[in-house]
Amino acid sequence: MPALTKAQKKLAQAAEDSFNRTYAVQFGEERWQQTLYPALAAPTRYAALINRFAVADVGAVFSQEQAARLQTIRFLTDSDLSDPKPLMSFQWDVSEAEATFPLPQSDSSSGLMTHWNLDAASLLVVSVLDPRPGNKVFDICAAPGGKSVALSQFLRPDNYDGTSPTFKGGCLHSNEVNAGRNKRLASNLQSYLPEALFKTGEVKVLKLDGTQPFSLQTLPHGPGGYDKVLLDAPCSSERHVIHAHVKAKQSGRLADEMTSWRSGQSKKMAKIQVALLMTALKAIRVGGHVLYATCSLSNDENDSVIEKGMELVQKERKKLGIKWNFAVRSGDLAAKGLAEWAEPTQHGWLVLPDHPSGGKWGPLFFALLEKVEA
Template identity: 70%
Template sequence: MAPLSKAERKQAQAAEDSFNRSYVLQYGEERWQQALYPALLAPTRYAILVNRYAVPGIPNSFSEAEAKSLQLIGFPGTAEGSSDEPSSDLLTSYQWSAPDVETPFPPPQADPTSGLMTHWNLDAASLLAVTILDPRPGDKVLDLCAAPGGKSVALSQLLRPRHFDKTAPSLAGGCLHSNEVNAGRNKRLSSNLQSYLPAPFFKSDEAKVLRLDGTEANFAHSLPLGPGGYDKVLLDAPCSSERHVIHAHAKAKQGGRVADEIASWRSGHSKKMAKTQAALLMAALKAVRVGGRVLYATCSLSNEENDGVIEKAKELVQKERKKLGVKWDLRVGSSALVGRGLEQWGKPTKHGWIVLPDHPGGGRWGPLFFALLEKAVA
């Protein structure tokens, strides 16, 4: 590979400087340079979500020594680090007991009895978002931007009844509809969910994979349950994914290259992304029933894509109330989460919470912003 020209090096450095400058303004120079950027640059830390449709406890793909090094993750409302098995209506997730352990988890395998995959490796902050939405047996749930499917798998674990009948699996009157508009990602989503969820869920239409564009005006009318048909909606919105940019940039720099992610980065990107995110959030609000909840989440560091999108949605709802006479309003419920143990994971923002890997709690999870919203009677 030919070395970079002087002009290319200059252009790459300018993009990198602009990127850093943008987040120094938001987080402060000392935190960004000495704590947050190094934490983002470090390898992503993973947990495992046990697929209880396949196995009841620690998957047999773990060796005896590995199993002894696992620690149950306590989410808000559960006992942090407890060695006891959680009750059947909670997620079963483990981390390495030593937070600095970088050993990768064994890859998921097909359980020989059920044929379903044993576990999913993911950032525990993603599971935190699912627990905050709090889906329960009987709920009708929409995962609006679901690929590759980890959060949908987690949602399904909470939708199952406490006493799961393996001979006649059911979501107890509830449903899980997982949506992804991109064709390639939709195919991967469908394959993943069929590998993790019991086949009867799909045969009974309790579980469906949809391919709809959430930014289209008639999106809610295209849903199987129509506008207001869902009890809860999870929107893990597409975002700037700055940690991915940082990792790609570091890897390319080691090879004497410039990553496309950093070369194409512009300070106005978040503003453009926020428009799409606000449109998706409005779609989620139209899909959920009055009294239902929406969990908005991103893995972005940008205020513009996080609290800024909540602000924009509030404005859009008010416009629709005046123009169309809609009888509902948007209520932000994240303040109700104070005191539930979230302080061990992240920090509150204006409208939500943000989990970042430099958090003094030492979990090294995130980035993840989330806000709990309610579609309330006006």
Template identity: 50%
Template sequence: MPGLTKAQLRLVEAAEHSFDRIYAAQYGEERWRNSLRPALLRNTRYAMLVNRYQAAEIPSGGLFTDDDKRKLQTIDLLFPLPVGKGSYNSAGNPQQLRLLAYKRGDLTDPSQPVSIDEPFPVPQVTTNPDGSRELMAHWNLDAASLLPVRLLNPMPGDKVLDLCAAPGGKSIALAQLLRPPTMDDLDAPSLAGGCLHSNEVDPARHKRLAANLEAYLPPALLRSGEVKALELDGADPLSITSLPLVRAGGYDKVLLDAPCSSERHVLHAHARARQAGKVQATLLLNALRAVRVGGRAVYATCSLRDEENDGVIERGLGLVQKDKKKLGIKWDVAVRRSAGAEEETWLEGWAERTKHGWVVLPDHPGGGQWGPLFFSVLEKIPA
């Protein structure tokens, strides 16, 4: 490593060895060394979420040539869901998120070289002759990051809180599912009565979140308050319980994409993963406080570590039990791995089961090379 002193190099090597010990113990020495670690060190694979409010199929404006378009494949995020209140099935849900990725070779064959994905074009700001700006046409992301959005199952009429929303990719996806697909008049208020509150406490990140919402969503959604950027401390129960919708009974759906220490870039930087489970468990408890009884919360992280994934679910459930004894709350929490056998079969094509949820890892035998991403679905039920 050029530019490092011998002492600095020793610290970096020690951190890398510690990192390897942690994950070799968790995932097994053979898998970590031969499969998972090499997969994490490859270039991140990205997909493109097409903005429903700007483009119907593939963003135009010269971003993609006809040859580019032939290389694209649709990523199917429309898994089976049971018919009934709070759910909708594939036949009755034309609000499929439009997600595209470049086609890949056979990643399941180790004898085949792994190709590096071509980068997607950066979203462009288009200014009209009258000086107004077009909405951004797409958002680049890891396709697995939209699985928590799908498992949250937002529908027109739902009141949704994205508790740790910056920079805003998941909020933009959520907003695409909260209006009926036949509603063409984007300046009209939503007849369904739903809303999306996207929260970020850090001032700089909140500013970026608000700017992204304005860049991707019709102005009417923001003017009417149908979509709103909040700046609350998600770890502070007083901030959460002060929200009018929480005082009125709670949100229908809450997404907690928790900040984590073990993001993929940590491995590339040879940095040590730090345990942050206590903060995450507090955030999870507040997410559960914010959702109504009968509602759903999805917890997600980009962490590899059990302590920040299943461990946080267990700590959060423990905090709920303490509140029941200390405060006499009248609700409980149930972990819902999925909505049924069909959905589990679909998820197995993306992820592997954990104790309380699922984890997407880039060495998954399906060959998608997505992740890492952990998610768990929780339902708030009467005590």
């Protein structure tokens, strides 16, 4: 591989300096350089979500030696949650490498995949949304499907015995507009969830453009027909940029992810995110909840999107006469011990891998919103 030219090195350094400068301003120079950037550059830590449609406990997935290195992750719980089982099916390995987890495999009896490896912060946001049996749930940006699989565990919290895999009147509608990602989403959900759920229509894979207002009319339950919406919005994914940059730098290459990064791209991404947020809010009933989440570090894609959503709703109330608004309920979560996971922001919470708890999860921003009567 030819050595980098001076011009290429200069380009790479300028992009890296701009990237670091942007986030040093947001998080403080000392924290960014000494703890946060190194934590983001470290390998991603994974949790294992046990698929209880396939297996009843970790003993069916992990060896005794592996199980001995596992601990149960305790997520947020409500006092009226009579069955805490779904909160106990998430396990994490004490070591940091994904390689320490067994790869998901097909269970011999059910034919379904045994578990899904993902960042525990992703499981945290599902527990915050708190779907219950009977809820109609819409996962608006669902690919590749890990959070949808997690949602399904809450909609049917008891272990599956191979009969009547019902959501008790609820549903899970998982959406992805990109054709390739939609195909992967459908394949993954079919690998993890019983076929009967698809036959009854309790689980559907949709292919709607959530940024377009007309998509609401094509939702199976229509506008206002859902109890909970998970919006894990597409974002700048700075940790991916950092990982690509570190890997390329070690081998004397340039990472396109870093050299093409620009400080203004978050504001462009935010336009997509706001459009998706408006669709999510219109999809739920009054009293329903939207969980907005990104894996971005940028305020432009996080708190600012919530603020822009507030502005647009007020405009539509005046112009179109809509009879609803939304309230931010993120602050209500503080009493449930969320500070053990994340740090508060203006409208939500931010999970970062340099959190004092040592969990090394994230990054993930999330805000819990409730649709209310105006």
